Amino acid sequence: MDWRTTKFDWNRARAFLVTVEEGSLSAAARQLGMAQPTLGRQVAALEEELGVALFERVGRGLTLTPSGLELVDHVRAMGEAASRMSLAASGKVQSIEGTVSISASEVDAAFRLPKILGQLREIAPGVDVEIVATNTESDLRRREADIAIRNYRPTQPNLVARKIRDIDGRIYATPCYLESIGNPVTPEEFGAADFIGFNRTGEFIAAMTRFGLALTQRNFPIVSESHLVQWSHVRQGLGIGIITADIGDAEPAVVQVLPELDPILVPVWLVAHREVHTSRRVWLVFDLLARELARPYTPRSSGPA
Known part of the structure; x- marks a missing residue:
């Protein structure tokens, strides 16, 4: 069935979508x-209007049929488009106020x-932002944050999750540091080099083997769980470290190490509590993040001198 040419009542479609997201009729109600x-009755009326069954009842729960699975993405897109249209209406964005934690x-x-928050300040000055800068997982269900940017597929249930893109992870060092170790050009020649890592466990060493680097704990004279500390030490010539290529390539103090090797793919996911569909300010920030994170990173301009 071509859903694009099928007309149906939006209230019924919304009832269907919320039922999917909540997992049951009682929770959706x-x-x-x-x-x-x-x-x-609204869900049943939608099924009758479309001439298909959208749910199968399994015990006390509901499972989407193949037709329901096909429809849900279209209905979700309709809901997102409706939210954007509402936010874009005259004066609506300016009137949105409150705090969103990321x-x-x-x-x-x-x-x-x-750069993204600079845009947000321009389009919705009434929205305040709290940034939870952490390399550990915030529990959105406990409201530790409204929205999360993550580099792995979310596993918590009852969340709205969208994969934005994959970014190349590369390794970098300063030209001076590479010169100090003889400007190696093959993975084998980096056997005695210093690396800046998260810790001295096998996890980071295993990640480096994807670049063909056979490292041991002796290769990590400096470790820090702080990604910013790691990157600062790499930029100041203390060793070799990893970061996504869009950020690394924008830093003039460093160069890529072994650029001919395949990169590590770093996924970017945007996650929010399911109420993103009912909170205008959270949806505004979620939509802006989704749009801008999909674009290549460019440093925020500091403006005219």
Whole structure:
């Protein structure tokens, strides 16, 4: 069936979408503030209008049918488009006020967020932002943050998650440091080099083997769990470290090491609590982050001197 040419009632479509996100008719009814029988009738009416079954009942739960799976992405896109249209309406964005908390790694918080938040200040000056700069996972269900930028697929249930893109991870060093160790050109020649890592456990060493580097704990004279500390030490010539290529290539003090090797792919996911669909300010920030994180990183201009 071509959903694009099928006309249906948006209220019914919204009832379907919230039921999918909540996992049951009872939870969806509570979310929408209506009686469960009313919600059930709206979903049933949508099924009748489309001429397909959208759910299969498994015990007390609901499972999407193939037709339901096909429809849900279209309905979600409609909801997102409706939210953007509402926010773009005259005066609406300017009237949005309140605080949104964003959990992000130290690198994302320090490098990627400033330019995006500069745009947010222009389009929605009433929205305040709290940045939770952490390399550990914030629990969105406990409201440790409203939105999270993560470099791995989310596993927590009942969250809205969108994969933005993959970014190349590369290794970098200053030209002076490379000169001090004889300007090696093959992975084998880096066997005695100093690396700046997260720790001296096998996890980081295993990551380096993807570049063909056979390292041991002796290669890590300096370690720090802080990504910003690692990057600062690399930039100051204390050793070799890893960072995403968009940020590394924008730093004039360093050069790529072994650029001919395949990169490590670093996924970028944007995650929010499911109420992102009902909070205008959270949706505004989520939508802006999704759009801008999909674009190549460029440093924020400091303006005219």
